[in-house]
Amino acid sequence: MAIGQSTTRREAAKPARLRRMLPNPIPLVLGLVWFVIAFYPVYYMFITSLRTQAGFLSGSLWLPPSNPTIENYLGVIQNGIGLYFLNSAFVTVISVVLIVAVSLLAAYAIARIRSRVVQFTFRVFLLGLAIPLQAAIIPIYVLIVHIGLYDTLYGLIPPQVAFGIPLTVLILVNFIRDIPNELYDSMVLDGSGHFRILRSLVFPLSRPALITVVIYNALQVWNNFLFPLILTQSSNVQTLPLALQQFQGQYGVNVPGLMAAVFLSVLPIIVLYVVARRQLLGGLTAGFGK
Amino acid sequence: MSGRLSWSISLMLLPAVAFFVVFALGPMIAAVYISLLDWNGISTPHWVGFGNWAKAFTDSVTLHSIFLTVQVMVLSWIVQTPISLLLGVFLAGRQRYRALLGVFYFLPLLFSAVAIGLIWASSMLSANGALNSLLQAIGASSLTNDWLGNPNIALYAVIAVIAWQFIPFHTLLYQAGTRQIPQVLYEAARIDGAGTLQQFFYITLPQLKYTVVTSTILMLTGSLTYFDVIYVMTGGGPGYATRTLPLQMYITAFQDAQIGYGSAIAVILAVVGVLLSLIMIRLTGFGRMESQAEGL
Numbered sequence: 033m034a035i036g037q038s039t040t041r042r043e044a045a046k047p048a049r050l051r052r053m054l055p056n057p058i059p060l061v062l063g064l065v066w067f068v069i070a071f072y073p074v075y076y077m078f079i080t081s082l083r084t085q086a087g088f089l090s091g092s093l094w095l096p097p098s099n100p101t102i103e104n105y106l107g108v109i110q111n112g113i114g115l116y117f118l119n120s121a122f123v124t125v126i127s128v129v130l131i132v133a134v135s136l137l138a139a140y141a142i143a144r145i146r147s148r149v150v151q152f153t154f155r156v157f158l159l160g161l162a163i164p165l166q167a168a169i170i171p172i173y174v175l176i177v178h179i180g181l182y183d184t185l186y187g188l189i190p191p192q193v194a195f196g197i198p199l200t201v202l203i204l205v206n207f208i209r210d211i212p213n214e215l216y217d218s219m220v221l222d223g224s225g226h227f228r229i230l231r232s233l234v235f236p237l238s239r240p241a242l243i244t245v246v247i248y249n250a251l252q253v254w255n256n257f258l259f260p261l262i263l264t265q266s267s268n269v270q271t272l273p274l275a276l277q278q279f280q281g282q283y284g285v286n287v288p289g290l291m292a293a294v295f296l297s298v299l300p301i302i303v304l305y306v307v308a309r310r311q312l313l314g315g316l317t318a319g320f321g322k
Numbered sequence: 323m324s325g326r327l328s329w330s331i332s333l334m335l336l337p338a339v340a341f342f343v344v345f346a347l348g349p350m351i352a353a354v355y356i357s358l359l360d361w362n363g364i365s366t367p368h369w370v371g372f373g374n375w376a377k378a379f380t381d382s383v384t385l386h387s388i389f390l391t392v393q394v395m396v397l398s399w400i401v402q403t404p405i406s407l408l409l410g411v412f413l414a415g416r417q418r419y420r421a422l423l424g425v426f427y428f429l430p431l432l433f434s435a436v437a438i439g440l441i442w443a444s445s446m447l448s449a450n451g452a453l454n455s456l457l458q459a460i461g462a463s464s465l466t467n468d469w470l471g472n473p474n475i476a477l478y479a480v481i482a483v484i485a486w487q488f489i490p491f492h493t494l495l496y497q498a499g500t501r502q503i504p505q506v507l508y509e510a511a512r513i514d515g516a517g518t519l520q521q522f523f524y525i526t527l528p529q530l531k532y533t534v535v536t537s538t539i540l541m542l543t544g545s546l547t548y549f550d551v552i553y554v555m556t557g558g559g560p561g562y563a564t565r566t567l568p569l570q571m572y573i574t575a576f577q578d579a580q581i582g583y584g585s586a587i588a589v590i591l592a593v594v595g596v597l598l599s600l601i602m603i604r605l606t607g608f609g610r611m612e613s614q615a616e617g618l
Contacts, residue, residue, distance in 0.1 A: 056518065059412045063423050066409055070490070071426040076452050077441045089450070130341075138338035141331050153335055160342060162599035163350050164547045166568045167592030170575050170585050171349035171356060174363070194345030197338050226331055255434035257550040262576060273436040277554055280440060287444050294437045301432045313428055317494045 081105070081292035088288050104292035113296055115268065116275040123188050123271055124253045130189065131196035131249050132242065138197075139204035140230055144216070154205065160198035165258055173262050183265045191263075192253050200245045203318050207241035208234055247308075247315030251301070272297050350592060357585035367582070374586035384587060386562055387570035394481055394566055395545035401485045402492055402541060403534070409489070410496020411526055424497075431490040439554030442483045443470055447555075470556050473563040480552055480564050487551060488544065492537045499533030500526060532605075539602035543595050567591055 080088065082100035142154045172191050173182075181187030211234065219229050235242075260274040270278065279293050305312055357374050361367035378384050413424045430438065446452050447469040454466040469479040507525050516524065549568040552558065558565035558573060565573070567587060575584025 059408075059415075060419075062408060063412050063420065066405070067423050067426055069486070070430060073441050073446050073452075073486070074429055076445060080445050134337040134341060137334040141334040145331060147332070150332060150335065153339060156347065157338075157342065159596075160346055162543075162596045163346060164543070164591055164595045166547055166549060166571060167353060167588045167595065168346060168349035170581055170588055171352035172345060173576075174352075174356075174581075175345070175349065190341060190345045194341045197342050197346075201338065226334070251432065255436075257434065257436050257553075261553075273434045273550075276434075276436050276440060280444065280554070287448070290440060290444055294440050298433050298437050302429070305429065305432055309425065309428075312432065313494060316431060316491065317498070 077291045077295055080288050081295045083288045085286055085288055104289045105296070107289055108293045108296060111279075111293075113272075113275070113293060116270055116272045119185055119269060120254055120272040123185055123192070124250055127189050127192040127196065127253045128246055128249045130193045131200055132245055134193070135197055135200035135204055135245070136230070136234075136238075136242070139201050139208055140226070140234055142201070142205050143208040143211075154201070157198045157201050160195075161202070163195075165195060169258060169262055172259075176263050182263060183269060185264075185269050185271075187263050188259050188271070191259055192256065196249045196252065199318070200249060203241055203245055204238065207238045211237050243311055244315045244318045247312055248318055251312075251316065254301070353585045353588050353592070356582055357589050359582040359585075361582045362579040363581045364579075370582065374583045377583060378586045378590060383562060383565070384567075384570055387565050387567045388590075390477065390565065391546065391567040393477065394484070394548065395542055397478075397481050398484060398488075398545050399538065399541050401481065402489050403538065405485070406489050406492035406537065407496050407530070407534070409493040410498075411500050411522070413493065413497045414500035427493060428490045430487055431494075433487075435487070435550030436554050438483065438487050439551045442486075443555040447479055447483075471560055473560045476556055476560060476563045480555060483555065484548055484551055488541070492541070495533055495537050495540075496530065499530050503529045535605045536602065539598055539605070543598045543602075546591050546595050546598075 079096045079100075081104055082102070083097045084099075084101055084103070087097050087099075138153075138157075142150055176182050176187045176191070181190075215233055215237075216229065219233055224232075255273060256271075257273040257277070260271045261277075264270060264274070267275070267278070276293055276297055279290055356367075358369060358371055359367040360370045360373065409427065413420055413427070433441075444451075448454075449468050449471070453469065457463065457466045467475060470476050503526065507529070508521055511521050511525055547568055548566065549572065552564055552566060552569060553572070556564045558569040568591065571584050571587040571591065574580050574587060
């Protein structure tokens with residue numbers, strides 16, 4: 033949607049450009065201060081993960097270590113962080129596929145039908161935006177125990193899907209509504225059924241919105257802590273955030289080891305951020321207009 | 323469209339409705355019912371009516387956690403709003419260096435709350451962590467503190483970390499909002515001789531009115547649900563110093579096995595959250611909710 037940057041706006045800004053070349057000192061200083069506040073803890077996590085434990089207990093902690101070591105990373109990997117990665121990836125992939133699939137179907141129906149029942153359903157979904165996760169967690173726990181999915185990776189998926197649906201449907205409905213009616217009409221005239229319209233018209237045209245909701249939901253599920261905390265127990269079904277929190281107890285004073293584990297857990301997201309920054313940031317605030 | 327056609331297409335709603343009703347809306351309603359029971363989750367539940375509710379508004383621990391939650395709400399708003407607003411306006415400028423700084427600003431937004439909690443609790447704010455080590459290095463040893471272990475300070479430390487986590491998000495909202503302000507307003511102001519500060523107070527700020535409303539409501543409803551970061555950093559302690567309402571709910575329901583009482587607290591959270599969200603819908607309107615990808 034960066035295409036939306038109109039050329040007229042750019043042209044209009046030209047006269048002021050020369051004056052704007054010189055940074056205004058006050059915002060620049062504030063900007064740099066926040067740079068340090070925002071980024072230093074991340075940097076500090078990284079340099080700490082390269083320290084030996086003895087190095088952490090002595091010396092200047094805010095400077096990088098003189099003899100960086102990767103032994104903390106080796107230790108964390110030997111400790112089985114790979115399994116938690118796989119668990120998180122499993123739950124994330126299945127949840128996101130389900131969220132997007134069922135939401136796309138629902139959004140298509142909502143965008144195409146003006147019936148009262150359908151529009152009421154849409155309003156109920158929107159109401160879901162207001163339900164805090166914590167408020168429903170106790171009955172969800174009881175339910176998951178009753179259907180026998182407690183302490184399994186599968187038990188984490190349905191609640192994630194349910195809580196992903198409202199915002200995903202909202203974004204997709206807004207997008208699908210913008211597809212011109214003529215396009216639908218011509219496909220209907222060609223004798224296409226709904227699934228064909230979905231596949232060859234809606235799916236390709238709403239790709240930007242689909243990318244947005246995939247990113248948004250993937251981050252939500254990957255980073256979720258409350259569901260694994262309450263719905264699992266055994267260490268072999270832990271997802272990454274929960275495993276990290278347990279490491280904290282196990283590692284005790286071994287802060288460099290813990291920081292190596294934290295760094296490994298955020299590494300995939302950092303790599304993704306470097307590759308697809310715009311989409312990631314757009315995905316995060318999707319659905320919240322001005 | 324023919325009636326039969328819309329009937330068949332309505333079936334497409336079913337999978338989403340099923341997931342949503344069974345695992346989100348249903349549980350929300352069930353929470354109200356469970357809040358009327360005295361139940362430890364295993365034995366036979368007893369009907370106690372509004373007993374748990376009466377307890378929630380008289381139990382000193384829960385009252386304290388309501389007080390803490392309001393404190394977190396108010397202080398979070400006071401800390402996060404001006405910083406996000408200034409940063410958002412700053413980043414909306416088109417110079418290269420701003421874009422470059424912006425790359426780093428948004429990293430915290432992507433991390434899990436657990437990662438954030440661990441970075442701050444175990445290394446930045448711990449007794450032998452970076453902050454104390456830095457204070458010693460600049461000769462301010464008297465300012466060093468056990469940030470999360472000192473009951474008088476822990477809540478403020480937690481609020482600071484939560485601000486660190488969420489300011490990037492609100493900055494994004496303000497950045498996008500600022501970029502939607504028509505440039506002609508600034509040109510007209512410049513022709514009238516308005517300086518940078520005047521432009522900020524007479525154009526930027528009023529034009530960001532709706533962004534301020536949205537961001538504020540999101541902050542307030544968000545404050546009700548801050549759980550992970552606090553749980554990881556302090557577990558609600560020391561003592562009850564950071565036991566906000568979501569932590570009180572979790573501890574009551576899952577550690578003390580008072581499922582009914584925990585549900586009453588959960589419903590209080592939900593009611594306040596829904597009320598705040600309804601205000602948001604009233605003030606901003608869902609019609610205006612659209613992707614903010616523009617302007618990044």
